[in-house]
Amino acid sequence: xxxxxxxxxxxxxxxxxGGSFLWPLNAIYIHDHLGKSLVIAGVALTLNSAAGVxxxxxxxxxxxxxxxxxxxxxxxxxxxISIGCLTLxxxxxxxxxxxTLLGFSNGIVFxxxxxxxxxxxxEGGRRAFNAIxxxxxxxxxxxxxxxxxxxxxxxxxxxxxxxxxFLIFFVIALTTYKGLVDGEDSEKPRSVLSESQPIHNxxxxxxxxxxxxxxxxxxxxxxxxxATISSYTQQLGLTLKEYSLLWTINGLLIVLGQxxxxxxVRRWENKVKHQLVFGIAIVLVSFVIVRYxxxxxxxxxAMVVLTLGEMFFWPAVPLIANRLAxxxxxxxxQGIVNSAAxxxxxxxxxxxxxxxxxYSFTLMITFMVGVLALAIIPSVLYDRPLKKQxxxxx
Numbered sequence: 001x002x003x004x005x006x007x008x009x010x011x012x013x014x015x016x017x018g019g020s021f022l023w024p025l026n027a028i029y030i031h032d033h034l035g036k037s038l039v040i041a042g043v044a045l046t047l048n049s050a051a052g053v054x055x056x057x058x059x060x061x062x063x064x065x066x067x068x069x070x071x072x073x074x075x076x077x078x079x080x081i082s083i084g085c086l087t088l089x090x091x092x093x094x095x096x097x098x099x100t101l102l103g104f105s106n107g108i109v110f111x112x113x114x115x116x117x118x119x120x121x122x123e124g125g126r127r128a129f130n131a132i133x134x135x136x137x138x139x140x141x142x143x144x145x146x147x148x149x150x151x152x153x154x155x156x157x158x159x160x161x162x163x164x165x166f167l168i169f170f171v172i173a174l175t176t177y178k179g180l181v182d183g184e185d186s187e188k189p190r191s192v193l194s195e196s197q198p199i200h201n202x203x204x205x206x207x208x209x210x211x212x213x214x215x216x217x218x219x220x221x222x223x224x225x226x227a228t229i230s231s232y233t234q235q236l237g238l239t240l241k242e243y244s245l246l247w248t249i250n251g252l253l254i255v256l257g258q259x260x261x262x263x264x265v266r267r268w269e270n271k272v273k274h275q276l277v278f279g280i281a282i283v284l285v286s287f288v289i290v291r292y293x294x295x296x297x298x299x300x301x302a303m304v305v306l307t308l309g310e311m312f313f314w315p316a317v318p319l320i321a322n323r324l325a326x327x328x329x330x331x332x333x334q335g336i337v338n339s340a341a342x343x344x345x346x347x348x349x350x351x352x353x354x355x356x357x358x359y360s361f362t363l364m365i366t367f368m369v370g371v372l373a374l375a376i377i378p379s380v381l382y383d384r385p386l387k388k389q390x391x392x393x394x
Contacts, residue, residue, distance in 0.1 A: 001131065004120050007176040009135040011169055012113055015076075016139025018083075018165025019106065020247070021147045021158050026099070027227045027349065028234065028243075029155055034092050038231055042353030044096045045227060048103035049346030053339045055107020060115070060335020062108065064328055068116040069177045071331070075108030076170045082106075083166055087159035107342060111334040118322040118330060120180060126269065129322070130315040134255055141251020148244025203389035204324040208333060210382035211276070212340035215317050217375035218280060219344025220351070221287060221368040222310070225303075227349035228356050228364060229290065233299060242296050246303045253307045261311055272316050276379035279313030282306075284372040291365045320382075 026048075030041040055075070062071035082102040089098065114132060121128040150157045225246075233243050268274040286306035293299045317337055325333035355364035 001124070001127070002121050004180050005117065005124075005128065005131060007172070007180060008113060008117055008120065009131055011172045011177070012132055012135040013139050014165055014169045014172060015109065016136045017143045018139075018162045018169065020140045020143030021150070021162045021165070025144075025147060025151060025155075025158070025230075025240070025244075027230050028240070030095070031231055032234070033155060034095065036092070038228065038353040038357055039350070041231075042227060042350035044099055045223075045349035046346050047096060047100040049223075049342050049349075051100045051102075051104035052107035052342035053346060055104040056111055056335045056338035056342055058104075058335075059108035059338075060111040060331040060333070063112045063115050063331025063334075068112045068119075068331075069173070069180065071112040072109055072116075072173050072177060073170075075105055075112070076166065076173055078105030078108065080163070080166050080170060083159065083163045087163050090156075090159060103342075107338065110338045111331055114318045114334045114338070115322075115330040116177075116180060118318075118334075126265070126315055126319050129318045130258075133315045134258070137251045137254040139251070141248050141255070144244040144247035144251075148239075148241040151240050151244075203385040204326070206385040207382050208321055208324050208336060210378045210385070211317060211320055212336060213378040214276065214280065214375045214382070215337060215340040216344040216347075217371050217378075218283060218313060219341045220348040221344075221371050221375075222283070222306075223345045223348030224352045224364070224368060225306070228352040228361065232356075232361050236294060238296055238299070246299055249300060249303050250307045253304060254311055257308065257311065261308070265312070272320055273379060273383065275312045275316040277376055279309045279311070279316070280372055280376050280379060282309030283313065284369055285309070287365055287369050287372060291362065291369075 026045060027038070027041045030036050030044055031038055036044075059071055059075060062074060066074075079102065082098055082105050086095070086098040086102065089095075114129060117128045117132045121131075124131075146161075147158055150161065230243060233246075234240075265275070268278075283306055286302045286309060289298065289302040289305060293302055318334060321333040321337045322330060352364050352368075355367060
């Protein structure tokens with residue numbers, strides 16, 4: 001792995017450690033501490049994610065126009081302003097205002113991080129995006145573990161620690177990211193079908209949008225873990241520390257479980273579709289387990305299964321985007337991918353909250369199982385525009 005990849009990995013680790021102090025506990029804070037309903041909590045998280053969709057597209061645009069360094073510096077500066085305001089004013093309705101601004105500013109950062117990873121280590125393929133994915137989840141392992149302990153004393157400390165971590169990320173980006181990628185922050189794209197036949201037209205964009213439908217649907221279901229499932233665990237008597245421990249299990253397994261999935265990943269290295277479908281199927285199984293979970297052990301088992309599924313699915317999508325992107329459009333394509341994920345996170349909490357309060361938690365989980373089954377279809381069909389394009393050029 002190139003040395004410059006480590007700067008990106010460390011930066012993403014610090015950024016996600018800070019962010020994960022807050023995001024898993026948002027619904028709990030809004031519902032339990034601010035006294036709002038799950039629907040209102042869902043609205044707040046929806047606004048946060050909606051702003052993130054815009055932020056992702058803006059971030060991708062800034063990457064292509066200004067380069068990764070400037071795009072990230074703009075994003076992290078806005079993030080520090082957002083979390084600084086949230087640290088000072090986190091009552092209602094100020095909480096929802098600054099949480100929305102935080103979604104936008106943090107959304108600017110992520111497309112550039114993934115696009116820079118692809119440009120910094122183009123020969124790494126899936127490994128470049130998997131490295132960023134791993135660093136994200138080490139942060140998810142560390143952040144919630146500490147957040148549960150800190151929140152048991154006072155939620156106010158969470159905002160302060162979050163601000164400090166973003167300040168550290170600002171210093172890392174300021175001192176190491178300038179000139180990280182030589183020349184243009186891009187590299188000649190590679191086709192998902194053939195390394196020697198890049199496709200730079202509508203077919204590649206249609207293929208990307210199709211796989212992004214799967215990304216959105218999977219995130220719609222996945223987001224329930226930080227929204228309705230988090231509140232449900234509290235109703236069953238799980239403590240904040242136990243709920244935070246579930247995310248620690250998630251992050252640690254993603255790191256420690258890499259050797260377990262490595263043989264299958266190597267076998268499917270050039271079969272990205274297999275990784276997508278298999279990952280979604282495993283995530284679906286985890287929601288079936290949640291349907292019957294009543295104690296910490298069952299939720300922990302569900303989290304282990306969920307994590308195994310996401311380890312196959314998440315890194316594959318930015319890899320596809322990088323291979324499909326025309327030269328100079330890597331940021332835009334990664335922005336679309338992150339926007340799809342954020343759209344799922346935007347719709348998920350609100351839809352889940354409505355289903356739980358109108359019907360029941362059981363019906364909501366059953367609905368999400370159906371959503372995940374539906375998500376398999378675009379993953380199977382996404383490369384059809386590419387195959388048609390190849391067939392017509394022969």
